[in-house]
Amino acid sequence: MQLSEHVGQQIIINAQPLGGLQQVKLLGVEAGGVWIESQEITNQFLVHFKIATAPNTFVFFLPYGQIEMISVPIAAVGLNETAFGL
Numbered sequence: 001m002q003l004s005e006h007v008g009q010q011i012i013i014n015a016q017p018l019g020g021l022q023q024v025k026l027l028g029v030e031a032g033g034v035w036i037e038s039q040e041i042t043n044q045f046l047v048h049f050k051i052a053t054a055p056n057t058f059v060f061f062l063p064y065g066q067i068e069m070i071s072v073p074i075a076a077v078g079l080n081e082t083a084f085g086l
Contacts, residue, residue, distance in 0.1 A: 003070065004029040012071040015062050026072075033063040034070075 003026070011026045013036065018024075028035035042058050 001072075003034070003072070006072045009073060011073070013062070013067060014069040015067045017062065017066055027059055030061075033061055033065075033067070036060050036062060 006026050007028060009026055010023055012021060012023055013034075014021050018038070018041065022038055022040060024036040024038040026034060027037055037057060037059050041060060042054075045058055046052065046054060
C-alpha cells in the first residue's frame with residue numbers, strides 16, 4: 001500500500017501540531033511529509049485573523065517526524081465489536 005494512492009481522500013492523522021487526531025484531506029505526498037487540508041485548522045486561522053472567509057483555502061505541510069499515525073480508508077466493512085456484544 002502506498003500513501004500516495006490516497007491523495008484526494010479524507011484520512012485520519014494523529015500529529016502533535018494538529019492537537020491529536022484530525023480528519024483531513026490528503027492533498028500530496030512528498031519524501032519529507034504530507035500536504036493536507038483541514039477545515040478545523042482553517043477555522044482556527046480565520047478566528048485568529050478575525051475574518052469569516054478567505055479568498056483561498058489553506059493547505060498545510062506536515063513533516064513525517066511530527067506524524068504519529070495515519071489511517072486511510074479501505075474497501076472493507078468496519079464493525080464496532082462492542083455494539084454486537086463481542
